[in-house]
Amino acid sequence: MQVTEVRLTKAPSEDSCLAYGSFTLDGDFVVCGIRVLKTKDGNLFVGYPSKQNSRGEYKDVCFPMARSLREDISVRVLEEYEKL
């Protein structure tokens, strides 16, 4: 599975969320509501869409299961973020 398209918008505020947007897998499956986040150490990572459940915990709605796909997505999304 390949990431064919990444769309990002810069977040207006200066907190841990730097950008938000969507990506497409194989030109066929869209995932909206991903975020580029910054840790306290300054490392960037991709946050997947999540929902608060009835216990108040946040659970990811959709996420990659294979390590190779996770790496592929984060590389492509962070590349796109550098271009912003």
Place this chain on the structure above:
Amino acid sequence: MQVSEVRLNLLKTDTAVKAIGSFALDGAFAVRGVRVMEDKNGHNFVAFPSREKQDGSYEDIAFPLSKELYASITGAIIDEYKQQVEKQEQAQNQEASQEQTQTEAESAAAPAPKKGKSR
């Protein structure tokens, strides 16, 4: 892209949502919070995870673009839903028939010891 896994939990409610579950694409990408719904005419369809925006409108989080992938995902989920409903009905029927035989056996066995005691 193929659906490699479907998991569903049937709900015991009278609302339009009949089951909630998840599916995986190619064993590499998981999507949770997929709902099997039933419309007024009794037709089943699949609702993809969505979130409410600040202006009150709803936006899908993860969804297919092409008709082919949409058909294969909804087909796989609804097949699994129908299988599970069938299994549940079979289990309920078995339980009901077991209870019947049990009550019959009890009613048949009950008078015997009473007779024995009285004698």
